[in-house]
Amino acid sequence: MTLHLDSLRVRRLGECRYDSPFSEMLSTKQTSPHYVAEGDRVLLEDTVSMLAEHSLPSVQAPSFEAAGPRRKIYFDPARVTAGIVTCGGLCPGLNNVIRGLVQELAVHYQVKRILGFRNGLQGLTAENRDTAVELTPERVREIHNVGGTILGSSRGGQDADEMVDTLVMRGIDIMFVIGGDGGMRAATFLSEAIRARGLDIAVIGVPKTIDNDLPFTDQSFGFQSAFARATDFISAVAVEASASPNGVGIVKLMGRHSGFIASYAALAANAADIVLIPEVPFALDGPDGLLAHIENHVRAKGFVVIVVAEGAGQDLFDRHGLPQLNGRGTDASGNLKLGNIGELLKESISAHLTAAGLAPTMRYIDPSYAVRSVAANAYDSVYCLRLAHAAVHAAMAGRTEAAVARWRRRFVHVPFSLMTSRRNQVDPDGDLWMSVLETTCQPAEFGWVPDRERVPTGFC
Ligand SMILES: Nc1ncnc2c1ncn2[C@@H]1O[C@H](COP(=O)(O)OP(=O)(O)OP(=O)(O)O)[C@@H](O)[C@H]1O
Numbered sequence: 098m099t100l101h102l103d104s105l106r107v108r109r110l111g112e113c114r115y116d117s118p119f120s121e122m123l124s125t126k127q128t129s130p131h132y133v134a135e136g137d138r139v140l141l142e143d144t145v146s147m148l149a150e151h152s153l154p155s156v157q158a159p160s161f162e163a164a165g166p167r168r169k170i171y172f173d174p175a176r177v178t179a180g181i182v183t184c185g186g187l188c189p190g191l192n193n194v195i196r197g198l199v200q201e202l203a204v205h206y207q208v209k210r211i212l213g214f215r216n217g218l219q220g221l222t223a224e225n226r227d228t229a230v231e232l233t234p235e236r237v238r239e240i241h242n243v244g245g246t247i248l249g250s251s252r253g254g255q256d257a258d259e260m261v262d263t264l265v266m267r268g269i270d271i272m273f274v275i276g277g278d279g280g281m282r283a284a285t286f287l288s289e290a291i292r293a294r295g296l297d298i299a300v301i302g303v304p305k306t307i308d309n310d311l312p313f314t315d316q317s318f319g320f321q322s323a324f325a326r327a328t329d330f331i332s333a334v335a336v337e338a339s340a341s342p343n344g345v346g347i348v349k350l351m352g353r354h355s356g357f358i359a360s361y362a363a364l365a366a367n368a369a370d371i372v373l374i375p376e377v378p379f380a381l382d383g384p385d386g387l388l389a390h391i392e393n394h395v396r397a398k399g400f401v402v403i404v405v406a407e408g409a410g411q412d413l414f415d416r417h418g419l420p421q422l423n424g425r426g427t428d429a430s431g432n433l434k435l436g437n438i439g440e441l442l443k444e445s446i447s448a449h450l451t452a453a454g455l456a457p458t459m460r461y462i463d464p465s466y467a468v469r470s471v472a473a474n475a476y477d478s479v480y481c482l483r484l485a486h487a488a489v490h491a492a493m494a495g496r497t498e499a500a501v502a503r504w505r506r507r508f509v510h511v512p513f514s515l516m517t518s519r520r521n522q523v524d525p526d527g528d529l530w531m532s533v534l535e536t537t538c539q540p541a542e543f544g545w546v547p548d549r550e551r552v553p554t555g556f557c
Pocket residue numbers: 184185186187188217218219251252253254255276277278279280281282283284286305306307308429430432
């Protein structure tokens with residue numbers, strides 16, 4: 098996926114004429130390893146070979162606009178009303194982002210009115226637009242200590258024009274959308290309707306999801322807190338399985354299409370013998386299949402610990418006509434409903450080991466929402482606060498149709514068109530998966546899988 102400089106540029110509402118409250122502080126700042134000066138940019142690529150592929154001078158190489166305060170801003174802060182909405186699945190840090198946005202807007206930019214729309218994008222419909230709540234530094238003072246989102250969240254489609262009507266009726270000049278891939282698509286949808294009506298409303302996204310399935314960001318906020326919590330369940334099941342004859346410990350973790358939580362939690366717990374993720378198909382049967390490997394492992398070690406992402410092995414349901422343990426169809430946002438791979442593994446492994454004369458002791462944990470409902474840990478708390486600051490600076494400077502993200506440790510602006518262009522997935526040929534294979538000592542593939550779809554490599 099070759100990207101060009103123009104596809105990384107961010108739309109601006111217009112010329113910045115107002116002095117920023119940061120103008121004096123910024124007046125002497127130069128680019129350094131720890132700061133990107135206004136007007137400088139952050140390279141997309143970070144290896145000599147990747148950069149050389151463009152055979153372009155660095156100023157023409159694809160690069161992101163750096164995030165951060167500007168000397169001049171587009172909006173007059175005294176006349177700005179800002180809106181905030183959180184959408185999609187819960188994620189540690191949502192309240193931290195809300196708190197950071199409110200504090201930066203109210204304290205540093207002296208923005209007088211900030212509205213929180215309730216329960217995701219449905220809070221922008223005609224039916225719910227009057228349920229928006231006023232947000233102040235006092236109201237959000239302590240919310241970062243609790244998981245979830247004080248605004249509520251939801252899934253499900255909304256009419257773009259109806260949402261824009263709400264923004265107009267509530268006098269919103271800047272809209273912050275905190276959401277995942279769906280939320281970023283919704284923000285794009287909203288921006289297109291705003292642009293079609295020639296309105297001067299900035300839309301800035303803060304990418305969110307525990308799955309870490311968003312591209313062009315090092316990691317999505319909340320991901321570290323989520324996989325840290327998931328680690329506890331892997332350790333618990335390892336204790337149980339290792340203390341039982343022919344113990345089989347299985348933990349099913351969230352991760353609809355991307356196996357980052359399973360991979361990182363398994364590496365952190367350092368107790369898994371097998372990790373299964375959506376990106377690497379596997380066969381159950383056959384001499385090199387998963388079941389044969391588990392049998393050999395139990396015979397040799399006495400127990401086995403398996404970490405499986407909920408989106409792994411979905412082809413098994415389709416390919417082998419296996420029962421759809423919790424059916425198909427989609428959720429309200431159009432996300433595919435998954436077959437329950439945890440239950441399928443539990444039943445298949447139990448039957449196989451019993452037939453092999455190894456009466457198993459099964460220990461199965463599906464922590465599901467326990468992983469994403471925790472408060473943000475210290476790392477994510479800082480990350481969320483800094484993303485919020487970047488989002489406010491971007492919006493006040495009239496940037497729109499872009500998300501804030503951290504790319505190779507620098508905070509940058511990523512156009513929605515890129516943020517929604519692809520899914521971030523574990524690259525089976527990448528160094529993260531190599532670490533998983535080195536840690537578990539599992540084979541690179543379990544059995545022969547027909548037409549294995551390779552995860553698109555290139556930019557996440
Ligand atoms: N293609 C789209 N166009 C417009 N709106 C969308 C689109 N996809 C999703 N949305 C809306 O965005 C909101 C959030 O989407 P979704 O429920 O998929 O969660 P998400 O933002 O992807 O977060 P997560 O992946 O963490 O659950 C929903 O209200 C949904 O209707």
